[in-house]
Amino acid sequence: MRTAKAQLVKYSRKAHERGLTAAFGGNLSIRVGDLVFIKATGSVMDEMTPEQVAVVALDGRQISGVKPSSEYRLHLAVYRERPDVKAIAHLHPPYSIVASALLTGELPILTPEAEIYLGKIPIAPFRPAGTEELAEVVAEKIREADAVLMERHGIVTVGRSLREAFYKAELVEESAKLWYLSRK
Template sequence: MRNIKLKLVYYSKLAHKKGLTGSFGGNISVRMGKYVFIKATGGIMEELTPEQIATITINGDVISPIRPSSEYRLHIGVYRNRHDVNAVVHLHPPYAITLSMFEKEAPMLTPEAELYLRKVPVLPFRPAGSVELAEQVSEAIKNYDAVILERHGIVTVGRSLREAFYKAELVEEISRLWYQRFIVEREG
């Protein structure tokens, strides 16, 4: 259990360091059997400690003394719909958020994106932490390993936390490339 919490802390700090999310934004979780480990509500990604990782059951029962992220329903919904998934990464990367305001899906601009992501739809805006957002994401993630949330961020999944994290990086990379192409075409 301690090892899982240390990995969550590591990838949370790495997400902040790489500019994939700001202070309070984003949350990461790992499933282990019937338990889900997730960033606590109000936890700051760059300052996260193992003590700020909440533990809940796959049914959403909180079993740790701290409250889970307000997005815990989203994470649990994904795990219920994807038995092959053991990690969920939800971040607020700026280029992906920008793309979400102009496109209905992210263009697969690199061979890696085509291979590892195949397709990344942009889901219509739903309020953060809402049941509607959780239902929308858990339904969409049945068919995709990554989705972009309009004006909100991204959700990626993987068999491991490492895999889910690097898919998040890949979504932001293609979003940055899209943005650079968008700017060049507008100035062109």
């Protein structure tokens, strides 16, 4: 429990430092058995503390006294869809958001590294943030991919650890940036 919270604090701060999210945006989670540790609602990632980590059960019951991020439905839907996933990064990197607004289908893969670690990056159609509808479209796309762009919203990446999910998020943003720069 303490390790999961420490990991969430570490990678939340790192995501903000690397420009993968700003202000109140984004959230990370770790699954431990049937429990999900996730950023609390209203928390800012570059100021995260262990006390700002909420705990919810896979069935959606709030376990901790701290209220989870409004995107907890998205995290739970992904964990239910992909039992192999142990961590999720949901971030708002700028190039990925721009790409999701300009493209349909998939983000083109331009580097061998992205091909190896991501394979493909589908784009989920726009749905309002924090809704069950958004959770459903992301869970559908994540069935066959470890990274999804959400139209005009951000990204979701998954991994067997938070470290893996985080670095996949960096790779998605690099892919979006390279695609954007190659358009000129």
